[in-house]
Amino acid sequence: MSQFNSISDLLHESGAQFRIFDMGRRISKISSGQFEKLEQGMIPYPLPYLHHAWLALMLWNNKDKQQNVVWFLKFPLDEQGFLVQAVRDDFLNRLMQNISQMLQKENLDQNNDALKDNPFSFTPDQEKMAMFHAQSATIIQQPASQFYTGTKAYFSGDLGWENWSTLGYQGIADLAARLDEDNNNAYLLNAIPHLPAEPLRALCTCLEHVEPDHRIAKALLSRLQEQLQTDPDETGNTNLVAALLRGLSNIHNEELKKATIHQTLTSSYAAKAEVMAAIATRCNLSLQYPDLLSLYLEKLAVSEAGQTGFSRILADLMFIPMMRILILQAFRNPQRSEELSAAIGLMFGTSFEHSTKN
Structure with missing residues (x-):
């Protein structure tokens, strides 16, 4: 499987429907376009909480919505509130190791352990x-x-x-x-x-x-x-x-x-x-x-x-x-x-x- 340069690339190439949410102060939607700008370092994270970006990435199969998965991710921000590129890259590298078979499988539910041992995952209250x-x-x-x-x-x-x-x-x-x-x-x-x-x-x-x-x-x-x-x-x-x-x-x-x-x-x-x-x-x-x-x-x-x-x-x-x-x-x-x-x-x-x- 090819290496992805960004989380946005991974989401778009997965073939799944997806939504991105901020999970910091309250649950609110983040558009895919806004998220791409965040990843590229074009804009600071708009809703920082405790110096971090708290995210939920929700993916589902449009033909069978029972097949869905959610990733809860917590990324540190730099002093100006931007996503740290090196941290994002580290996350992607760890993710690729865990889901090398992901895109060959049709059932997203089989991949709920994609964030196993990933230091950037978290569990909301x-x-x-x-x-x-x-x-x-x-x-x-x-x-x-x-x-x-x-x-x-x-x-x-x-x-x-x-x-x-x-x-x-x-x-x-x-x-x-x-x-x-x-x-x-x-x-x-x-x-x-x-x-x-x-x-x-x-x-x-x-x-x-x-x-x-x-x-x-x-x-x-x-x-x-x-x-x-x-x-x-x-x-x-x-x-x-x-x-x-x-x-x-x-x-x-x-x-x-x-x-x-x-x-x-x-x-x-x-x-x-x-x-x-x-x-x-x-x-x-x-x-x-x-x-x-x-x-x-x-x-x-x-x-x-x-x-x-x-x-x-x-x-x-x-x-x-x-x-x-x-x-x-x-x-x-x-x-x-x-x-x-x-x-x-x-x-x-x-x-x-x-x-x-x-």
């Missing part, structure tokens, strides 16, 4: 894996999981809102991935005001991967506003606030998102590390507004995340080129607090902290 399975099933027009019917019955309200313990997370993911089917959007609108914390949290961690409409967004916002009035030190409350922020993070209404984040940052929940991490990892696009970013930085500097959390969260955000520029500008704000100045100094050194005052 269970929540993200469930949502990926749900979305991929809709792409290749496969039925939802066995949990889907029971989940629809619960969210319709027919079973009683407290009877959620037998729900499968996969069923909730299936429902979130099929909002335009089976009256599911209406079921959610009916259910959200009544859901107990646990199924509401699970629903929100699925909705962050899709684009809920404005009605669902308003229903989630109402629950969040209620939750912000509760005691953040009471068990489970912080987890639910963070989950609701995640559920709202991919809605279209940017003004609503900004207002939601501002309301959260001016509540007692701004002190909680999990809430601050949810905003940074899922709502980072909203932090491109200077006033909101300045408020976020001030709250992060005095939050329970501590100096370690402050440094880790900002190191990840600053890997995104636009966010790096905006954060450095915010650091130079002469009106910043002493607490923020101290956190900056501990992260970068006192010489950097002093230079931002000049």
Whole structure:
């Protein structure tokens, strides 16, 4: 079998249908053209997370969609956010060793060990894996999981809102991935005001991967506003606030998102590390507004995340080129607090902290 010069070449020559997804902050599609530019070093990776590109490559046989395979790949990025060519080449060389027979076989399912012992493969967490399975099933027009019917019955309200313990997370993911089917959007609108914390949290961690409409967004916002009035030190409350922020993070209404984040940052929940991490990892696009970013930085500097959390969260955000520029500008704000100045100094050194005052 001939050697391929890029992953794109391999995908195109495989004869299979394929889709490429980013798996970092949320599941989102990457076009084949965009991926080719990433591989050629023409553009930086658009969605870096923890200094890596997190990818899912989904391949299937168009004549028999039961024949499919997914590769989850994690590649380090250079200091400018570009894919490291040598790493990509190393991956391809290892892959060729494992799948030398791949293109001669018709059944893609026989090649699920293609990434065996490959250091660039990873396994998504269970929540993200469930949502990926749900979305991929809709792409290749496969039925939802066995949990889907029971989940629809619960969210319709027919079973009683407290009877959620037998729900499968996969069923909730299936429902979130099929909002335009089976009256599911209406079921959610009916259910959200009544859901107990646990199924509401699970629903929100699925909705962050899709684009809920404005009605669902308003229903989630109402629950969040209620939750912000509760005691953040009471068990489970912080987890639910963070989950609701995640559920709202991919809605279209940017003004609503900004207002939601501002309301959260001016509540007692701004002190909680999990809430601050949810905003940074899922709502980072909203932090491109200077006033909101300045408020976020001030709250992060005095939050329970501590100096370690402050440094880790900002190191990840600053890997995104636009966010790096905006954060450095915010650091130079002469009106910043002493607490923020101290956190900056501990992260970068006192010489950097002093230079931002000049």
